[in-house]
Amino acid sequence: MELKNMEIIPEPEWERLIKELIAHKGTAMLMGATDSGKSTLARYLIRNLVSKNSVTSFVDSDIGQSSLGLPGTISMKIFKTAKDIEDFDAEKIFFMGFLNPAKNISLMIDGTKKMVNSARKDTELILVDTTGLINGEHGKALKMGKIRAITPQHIIAVQRYNELEHILTMIEGITIHRIEASRMVKGRSRESRVRYRKERFDEYFDNTKVAEFLLDGVHFFYNGKPLMPKEADFKKGTLIGLNHDEDTMALGILLELYHTSIIFKSPIKSVRGMNRVVLGDINLYE
Secondary structure, three states: OOHHHOOOOOOHHHHHHHHHHHHHOEEEEEEEOOOOOHHHHHHHHHHHHHHOOOOEEEEEOOOOOOOOOOOOEEEEEEEOOHHHHHOOOOOEEEEOOOOOHHHOHHHHHHHHHHHHHHHHOOOOEEEEEOOOOOOHHHHHHHHHHHHHHHOOOEEEEEEOOOOOHHHHOOOOOOEEEEEEOOOOOOOOOHHHHHHHHHHHHHHHOOOOEEEEEEOOOOEEEEOOEEEOOOOOOOOOOEEEEEEEOOEEEEEEEEEEEOOOEEEEEEOOOOOOOOOEEEEEEEEOOO
16 A cells, blocks of 8 residues: 555644654554544654654554555554655564454454564654444453553544543543544445455465465464364465464465465465464455
């Protein structure tokens, strides 16, 4: 996805937010309901922070509609120059294996923390985008769990009315920036979201090769836990993560799973170091 081709019309308070982030730095976690425009705001902030010589890391944990990485992943990139913005693709990914964050809230929190910790090694300013899950016990548990895990200095709350206040009133000791949702943001239909995910996967797996990998020393994981897969457990077309320990090297499409080997399609250049296959709920052939 290329950021340079996206026209973003800023709201007046966005400039004030940029000045605050440059002055105080730290980790800033964005929150907002679905179609609130938080991802658009994140892209605007990245572009303008970099233009003001502020190196910025972006952690995208919006697994359903990720703008940086692929759907079903938590991703990260460090932006230093305008060229980095033109190449709006992830440097690191953490494969979750599902699109609904409510499926495994603890894994969502752990994956986000992992990426934020990685970003903190190299940058003082980190933006963290989140999913639109804000309601009910799941929404509260996910957002508060992430806050406790990544200990942000800023909360950027994008809301139309007061839909985040039930979470914001629980937060102490963190600067909260309340931002009115942009009037320019339009809601997207379910069909549009499904189409977007398909386009991202089609682009990623274009011109990929089929590979067979022996399973000696390889461990399988599903939903954050190890398992012993059976050939019938997962269908052809299942999206998989090809990992070295917890680090996802690339994604793949499962073609065949035998007792001693796995056949998959992937853009991965080398399987050296691969010792873990993460199986997911996403099937690209259905």
